[in-house]
Amino acid sequence: MNIREELQEIFRDLFDDETIVLFDEMTADDIEDWDSLSNISLINDIEAHFKIRFTTEEIMSCKNVGAFIRLIEDKADK
Amino acid sequence: MDGMQISKILKEARKFAKTALACEKYDIKIAVLGSCSIQYFVLLLRYYLFQNGITADIYEGEYNGIAMDVLDAGSGLYSFAPDAVIILPDYRDIKAYPKLLCDEDASQLCAGFIDGYKKMWAALTNRLPGITVLQGNFVLPLESPLGNLEANYKFSRRSFIRRINGELLNVRPANVILVDMEYLASAIGKRTWFDNSQYFLTKMPCSLECLWDLTELFAKQILALKGKVRKCLVLDLDNTLWGGVVSEEGCDGINLDPNNAVGESYLAFQQYVLPLKERGVILAVCSKNDEEVAKEPFMKNRYMKLKLTDIACFVANWEDKASNIKRIAKELNIGLDSMVFFDDNPAEREVVRQFLPMVEVIEAPEDPSDYVTALDEAMAFEWTQLTKEDIARNQSYIAETQRREMAGSFVDYGDYLKALDMRARIGIVLDNQIARFSQLINKSNQFNLRTQRYSEQTIAEYMKSDDAKCISAELRDKFSDYGLISCVILRRAGTVCFIDTWVMSCRVLKRGLEYMMFEHILSAAREWDCRAVVGEYIPTAKNGMVKDLYETLGFVPAESVEEIHKTTDDSALYSFDTAAEPSKKYYISAE
Numbered sequence: 001m002n003i004r005e006e007l008q009e010i011f012r013d014l015f016d017d018e019t020i021v022l023f024d025e026m027t028a029d030d031i032e033d034w035d036s037l038s039n040i041s042l043i044n045d046i047e048a049h050f051k052i053r054f055t056t057e058e059i060m061s062c063k064n065v066g067a068f069i070r071l072i073e074d075k076a077d078k
Numbered sequence: 079m080d081g082m083q084i085s086k087i088l089k090e091a092r093k094f095a096k097t098a099l100a101c102e103k104y105d106i107k108i109a110v111l112g113s114c115s116i117q118y119f120v121l122l123l124r125y126y127l128f129q130n131g132i133t134a135d136i137y138e139g140e141y142n143g144i145a146m147d148v149l150d151a152g153s154g155l156y157s158f159a160p161d162a163v164i165i166l167p168d169y170r171d172i173k174a175y176p177k178l179l180c181d182e183d184a185s186q187l188c189a190g191f192i193d194g195y196k197k198m199w200a201a202l203t204n205r206l207p208g209i210t211v212l213q214g215n216f217v218l219p220l221e222s223p224l225g226n227l228e229a230n231y232k233f234s235r236r237s238f239i240r241r242i243n244g245e246l247l248n249v250r251p252a253n254v255i256l257v258d259m260e261y262l263a264s265a266i267g268k269r270t271w272f273d274n275s276q277y278f279l280t281k282m283p284c285s286l287e288c289l290w291d292l293t294e295l296f297a298k299q300i301l302a303l304k305g306k307v308r309k310c311l312v313l314d315l316d317n318t319l320w321g322g323v324v325s326e327e328g329c330d331g332i333n334l335d336p337n338n339a340v341g342e343s344y345l346a347f348q349q350y351v352l353p354l355k356e357r358g359v360i361l362a363v364c365s366k367n368d369e370e371v372a373k374e375p376f377m378k379n380r381y382m383k384l385k386l387t388d389i390a391c392f393v394a395n396w397e398d399k400a401s402n403i404k405r406i407a408k409e410l411n412i413g414l415d416s417m418v419f420f421d422d423n424p425a426e427r428e429v430v431r432q433f434l435p436m437v438e439v440i441e442a443p444e445d446p447s448d449y450v451t452a453l454d455e456a457m458a459f460e461w462t463q464l465t466k467e468d469i470a471r472n473q474s475y476i477a478e479t480q481r482r483e484m485a486g487s488f489v490d491y492g493d494y495l496k497a498l499d500m501r502a503r504i505g506i507v508l509d510n511q512i513a514r515f516s517q518l519i520n521k522s523n524q525f526n527l528r529t530q531r532y533s534e535q536t537i538a539e540y541m542k543s544d545d546a547k548c549i550s551a552e553l554r555d556k557f558s559d560y561g562l563i564s565c566v567i568l569r570r571a572g573t574v575c576f577i578d579t580w581v582m583s584c585r586v587l588k589r590g591l592e593y594m595m596f597e598h599i600l601s602a603a604r605e606w607d608c609r610a611v612v613g614e615y616i617p618t619a620k621n622g623m624v625k626d627l628y629e630t631l632g633f634v635p636a637e638s639v640e641e642i643h644k645t646t647d648d649s650a651l652y653s654f655d656t657a658a659e660p661s662k663k664y665y666i667s668a669e
Contacts, residue, residue, distance in 0.1 A: 013089070014085075014089065016089070016092070016093065036280070037115075037117050037118065037280075040118070040276065040279070040280050040282070040286060041085060041088055041286075044081050044084065044085055044286050044287075045081070045085045047081060048080065048081030048082045048085060049082075054275075055275070056275040056278055056279060059275070059279060060279070
């Protein structure tokens, strides 16, 4: 599985929706339950899964899925 | 707990929140107020309570709106009318700290800050009589601008917050229960507890990975408020209380050697169990052994801390442990759901878990040096108060054994009761008895006619009212003093006297005390010039033993009497004409 697929699994699992297919421009508006609260869970799940840690600014700047993927790629490389 | 685990729990809790149907009647209404964001805490709290058999309707306070909610009589909090309020504070609520080198500042500022809390509690209690407040204390932050000097000056921030926590204890009224968040955070580790990035982003009361622990801390108090308390610890022997197998190694061969690290572990475990006994936890033994062999170390091994007299019920045989635990429950007259089981053997634990799911089974660790921590961290014995009856409880169970021995020498039960030389003091409950009165009402499940739970505050209200009477009974016999063991709350409703509450401790069943109590109920009704005493039986899973109490006492079944109606479809109303005389005999003298 590549990062996109793994991230998709995290989304599906978190929002309990097997039909979610990620695209780069996808934002909180596209997923009903994705709000500021579940975003905390999302960050936690991503950090735990990829064993990485985001900075506060990175979390604030991640507004869509593409940004998440780039950031994970960037961090997982190191 | 790591990120993966909390993620799993949150997922379950979210699923539960989606599927849970609105209840017609919730077991408890809770308001959660905090200066932080509390949505996740509420989500987890509702889920935790549900898993433990409590349905909760929960009000989420405004973000950072503790004072707003509490001080505004028209707030959503008051229209919600909760039974309990949880207050989650944060050290960042403290806006003013003492100036450097100004110790006087510290005491003044502290008094002012605490005054705010006192006003809040008073407002809550005045507007919501009967409310219980679960007040978290302040978790001391990691940062120390003064370094170690923080510990050396009263004006330092750390000393100041410590002082506030200490002062909360000094001023708390009986209906405010302090919840020790500071202890929990220290036990987990503050570096894990605090997550600054998360705090700046979301203002959660603690890091996400500690949130379940925080929930559990508060939820355990709610369970205790609802009468879900455990009071008996059932212990295995071999490799639990001592190292090795006594039937093989002999009474002096088992390892309790204070000069051996493993022996010391077992000694430390016994030393932890003893104070549990002192606070009123009943100790029982359940061991696969021959009884004589099992008892020998208690009598002869010089290192044993626990003695036979510490054990209220000792069962050693070769039957399965589930049956034996049932037997212990029956002998002690307590519910299986008030028992906690500690056994080093995973197979035995599994049997008990499977056949007696209501018993709390402690996951005993492999290394006996961790036994104390495991039992302690399980927080199995969370009660909301401690009374002198708790402290005397074990003694009275041991006296029960002597009583039973005496009973064996009588053919006639009446003769036995006479020989017990029982004396009771029955009367209007006194101020210094309220704590115990409320505890008994909230903990009793079996001899409990209507299973209404009341806080000390509500009871105090009843005591002041002209249309209510709170009657308590204390009993002693030639073997022990039971203290306060029965409570009645009467309410005047028109021309009838309604028995709102009638509970009795199971330790004094079949003594005739209920007959004597009834005479007092009757005279109270006559004092009020009531024409009848009306009683109600509301069946629960546990109170079958009092199903026929009213008929036994000479009551007749009744439909609605004046404004008294049946509480539930399956409850039953009874009436007793105050002109009639009670007919049951008893052998208790008044004192």
